[in-house]
Amino acid sequence: MLAMAERFLGALPHCQLLQMRVHHADAKGMTLVLPYSTQIIGNPHTGAIHGGALTTLMDTTCGMATLCALAEFEVCPTLDLRIDYMHSAKAGLDIFGYAQCYRVTRDVIFTRGMAYQDDREQPIAQVVGTFMRLGKGVKGGLNFGNSLKERNQ
Amino acid sequence: MIPPEVHRQLRQAHAEGNYQPLLQLIPYAGLIGIECKRDGDDLLFSLPASKHNIGNPLLPAIHGGVIAGFMELSAALYLMIFSESATVPKIIDFSIDYLRAGHFRDTHARCQLWRQGRRVTNVAITAWQGSEQEPIATARAHFKIEELPVPLK
Numbered sequence: 001m002l003a004m005a006e007r008f009l010g011a012l013p014h015c016q017l018l019q020m021r022v023h024h025a026d027a028k029g030m031t032l033v034l035p036y037s038t039q040i041i042g043n044p045h046t047g048a049i050h051g052g053a054l055t056t057l058m059d060t061t062c063g064m065a066t067l068c069a070l071a072e073f074e075v076c077p078t079l080d081l082r083i084d085y086m087h088s089a090k091a092g093l094d095i096f097g098y099a100q101c102y103r104v105t106r107d108v109i110f111t112r113g114m115a116y117q118d119d120r121e122q123p124i125a126q127v128v129g130t131f132m133r134l135g136k137g138v139k140g141g142l143n144f145g146n147s148l149k150e151r152n153q
Numbered sequence: 154m155i156p157p158e159v160h161r162q163l164r165q166a167h168a169e170g171n172y173q174p175l176l177q178l179i180p181y182a183g184l185i186g187i188e189c190k191r192d193g194d195d196l197l198f199s200l201p202a203s204k205h206n207i208g209n210p211l212l213p214a215i216h217g218g219v220i221a222g223f224m225e226l227s228a229a230l231y232l233m234i235f236s237e238s239a240t241v242p243k244i245i246d247f248s249i250d251y252l253r254a255g256h257f258r259d260t261h262a263r264c265q266l267w268r269q270g271r272r273v274t275n276v277a278i279t280a281w282q283g284s285e286q287e288p289i290a291t292a293r294a295h296f297k298i299e300e301l302p303v304p305l306k
Binding site: 011012013014015017038039040041042043044045049050051052053055056057058059060063077078079080081082083084085088 | 178179180181183184185204205206207208209210215216217218219221222223225226229241243244245246247248249250251254
């Protein structure tokens with residue numbers, strides 16, 4: 001699971017730009033990490049990162065949490081995503097994103113998660129996201145899924 | 154608090170229709186490459202196609218998180234110009250609906266300030282690529298603001 005998640009994340013150019021990494025992946029959920037960087041600062045007075053970088057982290061984390069819930073890889077584009085900001089992110093600290101799927105139907109996957117820095121009990125953001133299951137036959141999807149699997153062996 | 158000098162710069166930027174000095178203050182704005190121009194009394198935000206912003210390399214498509222970040226940043230900049238808040242607008246929550254894939258091409262966004270209270274504002278953001286009538290995403294956000302002690306104008 002971890003190796004597959006790492007290959008998936010490695011194939012996403014913008015996530016590479018943000019230097020995102022897989023922290024933990026198992027059947028229960030996905031944890032990614034967004035390293036602190038001055039290039040993603042949103043508030044130059046405080047050095048806090050921009051919400052957009054956090055949204056990218058959480059969209060990716062929730063999307064990749066679908067890997068945990070599905071027996072075979074499927075392309076799952078985001079239908080919607082909501083982020084509630086609990087606290088400002090502290091400057092200088094990495095951000096962890098955790099997400100899990102709490103309901104999988106034939107067409108849709110419901111995910112939820114949170115973002116935190118040094119204290120998991122004090123999340124900086126809570127997130128819910130819904131993803132559409134496109135199945136295995138869509139353009140690129142099957143080949144991409146197989147490429148993840150083959151290199152996995 | 155936003156210093157009076159910055160408020161002056163904001164008004165000057167809007168009067169001249171040159172928002173580059175404002176954008177240069179925000180590293181994340183430079184990272185994704187957001188642009189802003191005056192469109193009558195309104196603001197038009199643009200995100201030129203960039204390979205660094207790709208999320209799905211197969212379609213290829215812009216990362217959903219980048220689209221969200223672009224829209225959130227557009228809303229914050231819009232409020233900086235129009236709400237005359239005493240502080241930098243602080244994001245409370247953000248909710249996005251993805252309507253179509255964001256292809257590898259220029260993306261545009263427009264904001265609508267639905268409600269400005271004394272402490273909270275509600276902003277809707279629409280993003281499109283080819284035709285404004287066919288949005289790729291709609292979003293809405295709440296921002297916390299603070300009234301200026303004395304009116305600016």
